[in-house]
Amino acid sequence: MAAAVAYEIRSAVPSADSVLVDYLAGLIDDANQEEDVLQVTRMILESPAEDDLPALDRLIERLATIVDAKHQASLADGPRNKKLDKILDMSKTGAMSSTIQFTEGVDLESINKSKATRVDVKKLEKQEAKLRAKIEKRARKDLYEGSKLLDTQRKQQQSYEEMFMKVNPIDATTAKGKSKDIHLPSIDINFGSNRILAGASLTLAHGRRYGLIGRNGVGKSTFLRAIAMRDVPIPAHISILFVEQEIIGDDTTALDSVLKADVWRDHFLREERELNARLAELEDEGTEKRIEDAKEEAAARLVEIHMKLADMESETAPARAAGLLAGLGFSEEDQGRPTRSFSGGWRMRLALARALFVKPSLLLLDEPTNHIDLNALAWLEDYLQTWQNTLLVVSHDRAFLDAVATDIIHQHSSRLDYYKGNFTQFYATKTERDLNLRKEYDTQMQYRAHLQAFIDRWRYNANRAAQAQSKIKILEKLPDLEPPEAEETEKFKFPEAEKISPPLLQLSEVTFGYTPDKIILKHVNIDVGLESRIAIVGSNGAGKSTAIKLLIGDLNATAGNVVRNGRLRIGYFAQHHVDALNAAMTPVGFLASKFPGKSEQEYRSHLGAFGITGLTGLQLIGTLSGGQKSRVAFAALSLQNPHVLLLDEPTNHLDIQGLDALMNALASWNGGVIIISHDERFITTVSNQLWVCGDGTLAKFRGDVQAYKSLIVSNIKTKP
Known part of the structure; x- marks a missing residue:
């Protein structure tokens, strides 16, 4: 059987x-049917067979068929188990391979005794190490997936109201006179098998606004x-709200959705209505002592x-909620629309408005x-500059x-x-x-090297031995300094754009509307070149993406007229770029499917x-973070070799290092760039023209982005 199995492999x-x-x-030849050797075999062969996993x-x-046939034959021949003549002391058996812990008791020396001289122990140990690493990696992945599943299940089982009341008990609404500072001297946070924080100190002073970066x-x-889940011991009287995901749309209006976000207010209003109805019922039931006691109890609770x-401040709640929604871009008409009618981005704004309303x-x-x-x-x-809490x-x-x-932080x-x-x-x-x-580190390293050189030179010289011994004591007393962490940097690079004659891209008196009575843009004039x-x-x-x-x-x-050079290549980064990526493919596979003709190493290098x-580059795209996508x-x-890049919200999800790399790449690139962005620093660094889209027009703004933001704020403050 072993020969047949070897031939198949x-x-x-x-x-x-x-x-x-x-x-x-x-x-496989030595294993029983109950042993999971086929799974181990597949794990070991995944690496050499990664180019053709279906064949694996x-x-x-086929191997399962062979093992099953062997098992059936053994049943026909009768049981093979034998009682040992004497007890085998496993603690004294030193020849057992470490592979036993992965293969449920397989003794390598008992497998193929005739071939023992062909087994290279070092190669076998290397294969065992690879298998061990693969099993540990799979265990970490299982923990991570299990953590995600538990988190999803927890969210599905508990509504927003249940979670809010659980995380924020009623004591949190009556915390007058209690300190709202947070100081936890040592916290540990793990995610699956990954250590997030170890012995970290969490200090948040009430009224301060902390930016968390990394x-x-x-x-x-x-x-x-x-x-947010109080997995760390935050005092119970401190209310917490975490805005992480968009709200679930339903028939609730936007304004009511914000009002209902304050769960305790909504709870007390319901109880108030119930008590008023109860008191009205009791008024009609007579004047017995039992009824009078019930009235008194209900009135006291009321x-x-x-x-x-x-x-x-329940009376002012509707006005405050409407003001928050207006500031986040919801018109009076929008505030009366059901939440299910809003897109994901607008639902995220609703979630933000709800959090600000709850305070x-x-x-x-x-x-x-x-x-x-x-x-x-x-x-x-x-x-947020006037936010009074933490x-x-x-x-x-x-x-x-x-x-x-x-x-x-x-x-x-x-x-x-x-x-x-x-x-x-x-x-x-x-x-x-x-x-x-x-x-400090470099100075100490130089001083250590100087001392060590003196010690090495004079340690065994009779005249200088005492001095060398003194230097040894000095060296031993020096503090051990950790080398400073190297600053992590990234670099993006776009291929140099070919020179082509203008005009490249022009809009002349362009008007667009989905219907004649719904014009989005009118009389737009813009000229785009390589510069x-x-x-x-x-x-x-307003029509930016349009x-x-x-x-x-x-x-x-x-x-109107649209002029587009026949040789022009445009690279378009959509706001929802993830939709264009195949989550079931690896980055290397995705590039190979879109731009064939290169080797795997070339794609990985790119x-x-x-x-x-x-x-x-070999992970599934669906497992990558937003910034990696x-x-x-x-x-x-960049593989399109574009002449012009049109980037719609390219900064979303990129960390600070990735954003810096993108800005530097665009600054040194020789092609044309048009960006839609809300990141002030990105706009200021990359662009030299600011165009404002609004009221059906697209026109150049005479000023920088800071002047535009100041104008927006002043307009908001002057509105009645």
Whole structure:
């Protein structure tokens, strides 16, 4: 049987090492049907057979047939189990291979005794190490998937109201006189088998606004979620609200949705209505003592509820909710629409409005700038600057952090570092600190080398031995300094654009509308060349993306002329770029399907130029983070060798390093660039023209993005 198994393996996986084939053949030949050797066999052969996994699956099916046939034959011959003549002491058996822990008791020396001399022990140990690493990786993945499933199940089982009342008990609404500062000297947070924080100190002073920053994948969202679920011991009287995902749409109006977000207010209002109805019923039942006692009890409870509602400023709630919605771009008509009628981005704004309305003691926001336009962002920055409670926000938008944050928390290496001031102050302080640490480390290394050189030279010299011994003591007393962490940087690179004669791309008196009575843009004039650096801003729905689609030809103008050079290649990064990626493919496979003709190494090298390095290029796209998916999309854009890049919200999900890499790449590129973005720093760095889309027009703005944001805020404040 072993020979047949070896033949099958060599036929299906010709690249498999002969030693490995012989080992697996003996393993399968010696195994019982109950042993899961076929699963182990598949794990071991996945690496050499990665180019043809279907063939590996067929091999496992054939081997299963062979094992089953062997088992049937053994049943026909009668039982093979024998009682041992004497007890075998396993503790004294030193010749058992370490592979036993993975193969349920297979003794390698008892497999193929005649072939023992052909087994290279070092190669076998290497294969065992690979198998061990693969099993550990699969275990980590199972833990991660299990954690996600548990989290999803928890959310499905508990509604927003249930979760809110569980996380924020009624004591949180009556916390007058109690300190709302948070100080936890040592917290540990794990996600599956990954350590997010270890012995970290969490300190949040009431009324401060903290910006939480760190690389993609370091665990910032997991950290916020742990706080929101009180997995860390936050005092019960501190109310918490975490804005992480869009609300679920239903028939509730936008305004009512915001009002219902304050669960305790809604609960007390319902109880107030029930008590009033109960009192009305009791009035009609007579004047017996039992009824009078019930009336007194209901009236006393009603007074308590009125006091609680007064503390919550319940009477002003509708006006406050309407004001929040208006600031986030909801018109009076929109506020009366059901939530199911809004798109995902607008539902995210609703979730943000609900959180601001509740006014929790601790507000947690995860990338709030990803889902709003520049107009709403200007309003949100202005609103949060007067936020009186504690704010902890994850963001990669430096301008937003500069405007909002009073402190920065840097999450890295399983710890939290605190810095006073906004992002600009943090960056200056951290840069100076890192420079001083590097100087201190380099100075000590030079001093250590000097001492060691003296010791090595004179240690065995009778005249200098005492001095050498003194230097040894000095060296032993020096503190051990850890080398400073290297600053992680990324670089993106777009291929140089070919020169082509103008005009490249022009809109002349272009008008567009989906129907004659619904004109989106009218009389638009714009000229795009290789030297163009244009940023388009405006509120959502004003027509920014429509203008981009007119430029690329996805929409045809209702009136006017569109001139597009026949040799022009346009690279378009859509706002929802993830939709264009195949989640079931790897980044390498995706590029190969779109741009065939290169080797795998060339695709991996190209992805590396956009931050997709190592084995990340061989993972399924569906398992990548939002920032990594953006990098894959940029890598695909660059393979088009474009003359003009049209980028619709390219900064969403990119961390600060990725954003810096994108800005530097665009600054050094020789092609034309048009961007739609709400990131002030990105707009300022990349563009030299600001165009405003609104009221059916697209026109150049005479001023920078800061002047435009100031204009928005002043207009909001002057509205009645």
